Amino acid sequence: MNYSESLAYLYSRLPVFHRIGAKALKPGLANTERLCAALGNPHQKFRSIHVAGTNGKGSTSHMLASIYQSAGYRVGLYTSPHLKSFTERIRLNGNPIAEADVADFVTEHQSLIEAVEPSFFEVTVAMAFDYFAKQQVDLAVIEVGLGGRLDSTNIITPRLSVITNISYDHQDVLGDTLPQIAGEKAGIIKSGVPVVISETQSETVPVFREVADRNHASITFADQVYTVRDEGMRDGYRRVEVTDVNQQTQVYTLDLTGPYQMQNLPGVLASVEKLQTQWPVSRDAVAAGLAAVVTQTGLQGRFQRLHDQPVVLADTAHNQAGIQSVLAAVQSMPHRVLHLVIGMVADKERSHVLQMLPTAARYYFCQAHTPRSLSAEDLRTEAAELGLIGEAFSDVNEALEAAQQNATREDLILITGSNYIIAELTNTIRDPS
Incomplete structure (x- = not known):
């Protein structure tokens, strides 16, 4: 083989x-x-x-x-x-x-x-x-x-x-x-x-x-x-x-x-x-x-800066404590509007994570191409019940492209929620092979 x-x-x-x-x-x-x-x-x-x-x-x-x-x-x-x-x-x-x-x-x-x-x-x-x-x-x-x-x-x-x-x-x-x-x-x-x-x-x-x-x-x-x-x-x-x-x-x-x-x-x-x-x-x-x-x-995906003006950050945080830490870090950085590209897996408890997300952010819900991934539409529906408003995308790269189109140079884009979401980013996360 x-x-x-x-x-x-x-x-x-x-x-x-x-x-x-x-x-x-x-x-x-x-x-x-x-x-x-x-x-x-x-x-x-x-x-x-x-x-x-x-x-x-x-x-x-x-x-x-x-x-x-x-x-x-x-x-x-x-x-x-x-x-x-x-x-x-x-x-x-x-x-x-x-x-x-x-x-x-x-x-x-x-x-x-x-x-x-x-x-x-x-x-x-x-x-x-x-x-x-x-x-x-x-x-x-x-x-x-x-x-x-x-x-x-x-x-x-x-x-x-x-x-x-x-x-x-x-x-x-x-x-x-x-x-x-x-x-x-x-x-x-x-x-x-x-x-x-x-x-x-x-x-x-x-x-x-x-x-x-x-x-x-x-x-x-x-x-x-x-x-x-x-x-x-x-x-x-x-x-x-x-x-x-x-x-x-x-x-x-x-x-x-x-x-x-x-x-x-x-x-x-x-x-x-x-x-x-x-x-x-x-x-x-x-x-x-x-x-x-x-x-x-070769470590990647840990508060990794992918772009400037607007700043684009990717982080593999995927549980309550991890996302809380990432959000605290983001809030300490100067920015006008936070654009949050997020996808999650379906077999984990999500309510506590969603409850801590800022309602003032603009959301781009997405899903990874893996059976464990929660559908972007289901995530959007669950988030909307908590006042987190955004659009659903079938792919993280589509979601990121939409965020970059909507963001000004003074905004900040964060991509997070799952290792699998970060893994599917193209042209930003390097393939070591």
């Missing part, structure tokens, strides 16, 4: 979460363990950092990878979902896995895949672990797909576990309360392995402390170690001042310019500090890595 044929095979044969949602999940780690056992247990052949959380885990993973790349290490990075190309999920020093390597893996292990009958995600995890082991990475940053305890990535025993924050998302799988969701995320905490929590949240602190104590794992609440002060934008970068508990101050420039990165940064810095004896990193390497996350790791 070539690359296209191998992907078509995986998509047609295996349940895929980004197409059918939670029905694609196969509870438990048995399939991943069975796949990796047949591959010679590659996950035991490289050292890793495991990153979970509701929001920010992707940004945190990419920031860590960029820092260690800047320090000269050979770094694997596994994330999901992808935006443009499947190969984005598996990277070595920022470079996506070669299409030929994907094709070779699927072709060589077709009989194994058919014997195990795993999910699409389980196969991609096994593929990533096999690739990192063969590439002899110095370390791999592994992002959890969903939850933590039962996530396929959780067969690893990392050198550090990182949990960014807890908010409401995937309640049908993870639970209806923050402590329940935290309990699932805390499932990545391993015996004797330190854990860093990026944000202190009163409802989840007892959960994390209890699980860490039970596993004899040291726990660090990063925002109690580092205080971050946003100094605004300068020359296309966000400038931040960080003060640690010893009152030592450092100024960084971030190419991930979303103000919500202020919540992720303490966890990143605490993680690097915690691992200094295993992977030493200089202060200069930290600064260089944080200033070049996009260029070094």
Whole structure:
């Protein structure tokens, strides 16, 4: 099989979460363990950092990878979902896995895949672990797909576990309360392995402390170690001042310019500090890595500026906390009218998100070309009941074109609501392949 044929095979044969949602999940780690056992247990052949959380885990993973790349290490990075190309999920020093390597893996292990009958995600995890082991990475940053305890990535025993924050998302799988969701995320905490929590949240602190104590794992609440002060934008970068508990101050420039990165940064810095004896990193390497996350790791869709006059921003925020953060950031930026291009998936709770959207904005409702997507007309109808008025479009690019035609140079256009919406933007989000 070539690359296209191998992907078509995986998509047609295996349940895929980004197409059918939670029905694609196969509870438990048995399939991943069975796949990796047949591959010679590659996950035991490289050292890793495991990153979970509701929001920010992707940004945190990419920031860590960029820092260690800047320090000269050979770094694997596994994330999901992808935006443009499947190969984005598996990277070595920022470079996506070669299409030929994907094709070779699927072709060589077709009989194994058919014997195990795993999910699409389980196969991609096994593929990533096999690739990192063969590439002899110095370390791999592994992002959890969903939850933590039962996530396929959780067969690893990392050198550090990182949990960014807890908010409401995937309640049908993870639970209806923050402590329940935290309990699932805390499932990545391993015996004797330190854990860093990026944000202190009163409802989840007892959960994390209890699980860490039970596993004899040291726990660090990063925002109690580092205080971050946003100094605004300068020359296309966000400038931040960080003060640690010893009152030592450092100024960084971030190419991930979303103000919500202020919540992720303490966890990143605490993680690097915690691992200094295993992977030493200089202060200069930290600064260089944080200033070049996009260029070094290929991360896109995080408060990404696509155009000026009017400003066009794309952000993959897709739950209540994520969209709330993005809206707060947008409201702090000077603009006349906000034009909001938005699409959402059908199998998530939407009412709380819609209730927080500003009635003064002008709306362009759209849908992605995936079975999980909520139809633009249904979204428009639900939004109209809350006073959010706009038009429905069958495609995000049509919606964006309409917004650009209606907007003045002083307006601001935000595209958000779903990874799948951002992924279908053309001529603005780069295809890494």
